[in-house]
Amino acid sequence: MSLAVETNDGSESRDTYRRQLNDIAYEDIPAALAAAHTECSPGDNLSAEFTLTRSRGAQTARDRPPPDLDTLMIGAGFELLSGRHGALKHGEPVAIEAVRLRTLPDYLAPGMSMVICGLNPSLHSADMGVGFGRGGNRFWPAALAAGLVTTDRDPSDALARHGVGMTDMVKRASPRAASLTSDEYRAGVDRLSEICRWLQPGLVCMVGLAGWRAAVDRHARAGLQAETLGGSAVYVMPSTSGLNAHSSLSDLTDHLSRAADLAASTTG
Secondary structure, eight states: OEEEEEEOOSTTOOEEEEEEEEEEEGGGHHHHHHHHHHHSOTTOEEEEEEEEEOOSSOOGGGGSOOOOHHHHHHHHTEEEEEEOOSOOOTTOEEEEEEEEOSSOOOBOOTTOSEEEEESOOBHHHHHHTSTTOSTTOOHHHHHHHTTSOSSTTOHHHHHHHHOEEEEESOOOOBSOGGGOOHHHHHHHHHHHHHHHHHHOOSEEEEESSHHHHHHTOTTOOSEEOSOOBTTBEEEEEOOOSTTOTTSOHHHHHHHHHHHHHHHHHHHO
């Protein structure tokens, strides 16, 4: 895997990141796109080429074809400008041009026990490169106290060491989640359903009730939901934002502990 950077002169210049990914297995696509995202800045262009191969592993779930490229690029925090739209096929070369957005990439892989799903990134978190990154947000303290993760504010470590992935219902970053619309939440649920059908995590933990209520069940309460996402169980918990004065750190820790227990019982 190689990376060359070309910088154009002028007041409107931006970098173009050119990636030759060669052969890439199904399950490595999110990680490759997340790495490209972290190497770019908002507004930079990404030019990438790869050929999709079958899984490196032997598990049946790993051989499921991924969602269409548009869905994967949205999750990775890019807007696809040109190249293949629609389904990816084994053995076919893919060339894409995209622009990096001011948001967060997904941290996802096969074999996840749980996916943590926020409402959307705050601008502060998008610029930090870490979900729930603001100091007053209690997600990471609660996740550490629940034993869900062992390293603070490190989504890569959470995925690699603990099988805990991270994404957001809506990828558009904003100062407050209150600006999001029901249509955005519904589109996010559709995207998440595709991802779950592909990667089959044990459980999806929605952090914040507003999105699930807007898109799925307006009467939803915290806890395990009757509906699933692509076959994966869904647990909804209160927001970990410091603005949510109704939930203490102990309450949030308990919710994450219950979600982790349910995920463990699902993945067995």
